Amino acid sequence: MNDHYILKKDHLNSLLRRLMKEYRLVAPTKNPHGDTLFSIIDSIEQAHIDLASQPQGSIKPFLFPQQEVLFDYEHSATIDYHFEHTPDSIPTAFFGVRSCDLSAVLYMDVIFSQKKRDPYYFEKRNEAIIISLACNEPFANCFCNATKTGPFLEYGFDLQLTDLNDRFMVETGRAKGCEIVKRFQHFFEPVEERDSKAQYQAFLEARSHFKQQVHVEQAIKRLAREPIPEEIWESLSLRCQDCGGCAYLCPTCTCFTITDLATSASSGRRIRSWDACTFSGFTRMAGGHNPINSRTHSIKQRFLHKLKYDVQEHGRPSCVGCGRCVGICFGGVDIIRFINKACGQN
Amino acid sequence: MFHDRIEGCWGLQWPCWNRDHAGTSFLHKYYFTRGRGHFVPATHEAAAELPDADFPFILNTGRVYHQYHTGTMTRQSSSLNREASEALLEVNPQDAARLGLRTGDWVELSSRRGSATVKAHITEQVAKGSVYTSFHFPAVAINLLTSDARDPKAQCPEYKVSAVRLEKINP
Numbered sequence: 241m242n243d244h245y246i247l248k249k250d251h252l253n254s255l256l257r258r259l260m261k262e263y264r265l266v267a268p269t270k271n272p273h274g275d276t277l278f279s280i281i282d283s284i285e286q287a288h289i290d291l292a293s294q295p296q297g298s299i300k301p302f303l304f305p306q307q308e309v310l311f312d313y314e315h316s317a318t319i320d321y322h323f324e325h326t327p328d329s330i331p332t333a334f335f336g337v338r339s340c341d342l343s344a345v346l347y348m349d350v351i352f353s354q355k356k357r358d359p360y361y362f363e364k365r366n367e368a369i370i371i372s373l374a375c376n377e378p379f380a381n382c383f384c385n386a387t388k389t390g391p392f393l394e395y396g397f398d399l400q401l402t403d404l405n406d407r408f409m410v411e412t413g414r415a416k417g418c419e420i421v422k423r424f425q426h427f428f429e430p431v432e433e434r435d436s437k438a439q440y441q442a443f444l445e446a447r448s449h450f451k452q453q454v455h456v457e458q459a460i461k462r463l464a465r466e467p468i469p470e471e472i473w474e475s476l477s478l479r480c481q482d483c484g485g486c487a488y489l490c491p492t493c494t495c496f497t498i499t500d501l502a503t504s505a506s507s508g509r510r511i512r513s514w515d516a517c518t519f520s521g522f523t524r525m526a527g528g529h530n531p532i533n534s535r536t537h538s539i540k541q542r543f544l545h546k547l548k549y550d551v552q553e554h555g556r557p558s559c560v561g562c563g564r565c566v567g568i569c570f571g572g573v574d575i576i577r578f579i580n581k582a583c584g585q586n
Numbered sequence: 587m588f589h590d591r592i593e594g595c596w597g598l599q600w601p602c603w604n605r606d607h608a609g610t611s612f613l614h615k616y617y618f619t620r621g622r623g624h625f626v627p628a629t630h631e632a633a634a635e636l637p638d639a640d641f642p643f644i645l646n647t648g649r650v651y652h653q654y655h656t657g658t659m660t661r662q663s664s665s666l667n668r669e670a671s672e673a674l675l676e677v678n679p680q681d682a683a684r685l686g687l688r689t690g691d692w693v694e695l696s697s698r699r700g701s702a703t704v705k706a707h708i709t710e711q712v713a714k715g716s717v718y719t720s721f722h723f724p725a726v727a728i729n730l731l732t733s734d735a736r737d738p739k740a741q742c743p744e745y746k747v748s749a750v751r752l753e754k755i756n757p
Contacts, residue, residue, distance in 0.1 A: 307664075479596070482651065484665075499664040513665050521669040528689050528707065572596050 242394075245410040245421060245428035246435055247401070252408070253284050255427045256335065259420075260284070263333035263369065266302055268295040278302070278334075291336050291403075294379040298341040298491035298562070299334050303364050304348065306488070307513045310360065310498070314507045329363040337372045337397075339390030340382070340562040344491030345370065346396045347558055351494050360512075369416045372397040376442045381563025383454040383576065389560040391446040402439045409439045452563070452576060456547070459579040460557060463548040470536070472581050477538045479571035480518055486542065486565040486574065487516030492558045495522075517541040543578045633747035634735030637715065641697060641749035643681070646718045647732060648746075653722040661722070673726035674707035676718040677752070682708045687754055694753040695719075700730030703755065717750065 247255065256265060265281040270290040278295050281287045311325040337345075349365065352358035375382070375391035384390030393400060398417030402409040410428060412418045421428055462468075487493040497515040502508040515522060518538050524530040532538065550558040559575055566574040587602050599609040613619075637644055652669035654660045661667060675693055677685075687693065689708045694701055695717070704719055704726045712718050721728050735744040 497665070497668060499668070501664065511664065515665070519665075519669060 242400075243412045243418070243421070244431045244436070245412075246431055247408045247410050247428055249406055249408065251427050255424060256281075257284055258424060258427075259333045259335075263331045265333050265335060266299065267335040268293070289336070291373060294338070294382075294562075294564075295336075295341075296564070297489055298344055298564075299337055299370075300341075300344065300348070300491050302332065302334070303345065303368065304352075304361055304494060304496075304514075307511055308360060310510045310512055312503075312507065312509045316506045327363050328360075329367045331367040331369075332364070333369045333371065335371045337370050338375055338562070339372060339393045340384045340387075340560040341491050342370055342372045342393060342396055343384075343387075343389035343560045344562075347492050347554075347560070348494060350554060369398045369420070370396075371399045371401065371417075374400055374402045374443075374446070376403055376446050378446065378450050379563065380451055381566040381576070382561060383450060383452045383456070383563060384561035385447055385450050386452075386454045386456040387557060387559050387561035392443050402442055404435060404438045404442065407435070409435055454561070454576050454579055455583045456557065456559070456561070456579060459582040460547050460551055462582055463544065464551065468582055472578075473540050474536045476573045476578060476581070477534070477536050477540070479573050480538045481571050482518060482520065482534070482538065483570075484514075484516035484519055485568040485570075487518065488514055489564040489568050491562060491564075492546070492560060517545070539573055539578070543575065543582075546575065547579075547582075631738075633733075634744055635698075635733050635747065635749045637749045641751045642715070643750045643752060644716045645695070645697065645728075645731065645748045645750040646712075646716060646746050647721050647728050648718065650720045650722065653720065655722065656724075657722040670720075670722075673704055673719050673721075673723040673728070675704040675752075676707050676709050676712045678712050678714045678716070679708050679710065680714045681717075681752075682706065685752060685754060687752075692755050694755045695731065695750055696753075697731040697733075697748050697750045699733070700727075702726045702728055702731060704728075717752065 259265060260281070266278055267281055267287070267289050268276050268291065269279045269281065270276050270288040270293070271279070276290045276293040276295050277297060278299050279287070281289070309326075311323045313324075314322045345365075348361065352361040352365075372393065374393070375384070378384070378391055382390075392402070395413055397411070397413040399420065400411040400413060402411075409431065410421070412421055487495070493514075493516065495515040495517060496512045498510060498512045500508055500510050517523075520530060520532075520534045520538070523532045532541070546559045547557050550556065563576070566576050587598055587600065588605070591602075592598050599611050601610050649655075650670045652660070652666045675695060677687060682688070687706050687708065689706060691706045693704055693706050695704055719726065719728055729745075731748060731750060732743070732745045733748045736742060737744070
């Protein structure tokens with residue numbers, strides 16, 4: 241059973257400042273160009289923490305960086321291959337993480353612990369504390385109600401905040417969240433009945449505020465039942481410009497490729513970088529042949545992985561309904577369009 | 587044009603004459619804006635160097651999607667290098683069959699000015715008698731082969747037409 245507390249908004253900055261003594265703080269901030277991105281906060285006063293806009297990216301890059309050194313290597317006449325890995329495990333508090341992005345982290349936890357736990361991911365994940373913010377007001381392209389990953393969550397967070405105008409309702413989830421409340425008791429107050437009512441009201445209202453009606457369930461059922469007509473794959477793939485923007489912004493896209501970069505004749509580093517199944521190099525073989533025709537099927541793997549293979553494998557789709565691919569794709573081949581087409585609309 | 591018109595569809599072609607206009611797919615579909623079309627005669631001028639018995643192919647140079655110019659920036663990216671890591675000489679399948687070339691074979695490509703060693707990529711993308719490669723990769727310094735002829739008016743270099751010869755080699 242989750243415990244509930246009240247955190248007055250006047251006390252928020254003090255609490256964050258206190259957390260910053262022990263954690264690197266990452267929160268959505270508005271930069272001078274007007275873009276809201278998750279960034280590392282050095283000073284609460286100088287950063288413009290923005291909880292009103294959807295961050296353009298998720299917290300994925302902090303747990304699974306776009307480019308990550310796996311190890312450095314050295315080889316010479318005297319040294320017979322020496323490998324060195326410098327762990328990157330700064331304790332980090334993520335503040336203002338939306339329900340969809342938190343659900344995506346829970347999905348990454350599963351993906352990076354299949355068969356063998358991925359040490360690079362978990363050295364960061366184990367040091368992370370996630371303070372999520374329930375969505376009272378979904379953004380323009382959001383459809384987490386249809387993927388069942390929001391707008392409010394019941395588990396997975398360390399703390400979940402609900403905005404109640406001058407105060408936050410704080411719910412404890414995992415042990416690290418309970419510990420924060422216990423250690424910094426003076427910031428938290430008991431919940432009154434009106435607060436509980438206000439939170440329930442916000443929860444009900446949020447569900448009616450979605451602007452997108454996306455039939456995720458229906459699409460999943462159809463994909464499980466029958467193949468999608470070839471002309472749908474073709475009409476969408478033709479418009480894909482091979483930029484990888486959807487996969488890079490997607491909080492659940494976790495494909496990577498591994499490259500060795502020589503730094504000298506006798507040393508180098510092995511890195512892993514984000515990859516995307518929409519890139520033609522993703523499936524191209526050494527001889528140059530590509531089993532996937534990029535003109536007609538470049539986006540097939542992406543949508544089938546999200547809505548069919550992950551349902552078979554993990555019992556739920558890996559689309560969390562954040563809507564970022566809708567905003568980023570300049571070819572208009574986002575997941576909402578695919579779902580609509582798969583359901584026989586437009 | 588307003589945002590609500592372009593959301594949920596694949597765009598709207600300018601010009602739109604009013605709030606609900608369906609867009610203009612063809613600008614000059616029924617008549618030219620100026621009235622009748624204005625024809626400007628242009629006389630054909632052949633390229634400075636055309637293929638002959640010694641150099642039977644037309645070489646065309648250009649760009650590939652994943653690299654930019656000399657690649658000083660894009661060749662630093664491991665992701666882009668995975669997509670396009672080296673210069674490939676595109677050869678039509680009919681020419682390739684005649685020369686006994688297969689994708690991945692090394693070719694000595696020569697013009698009257700220079701030569702380069704480049705890997706063949708057999709594809710229908712190029713017409714019979716033409717070959718194409720990119721200028722992003724220093725290992726294949728293709729500009730040593732290109733002609734220095736220029737357009738007499740625009741002074742645009744004639745990089746799209748040089749006469750070349752292909753020889754399969756075993757490096």
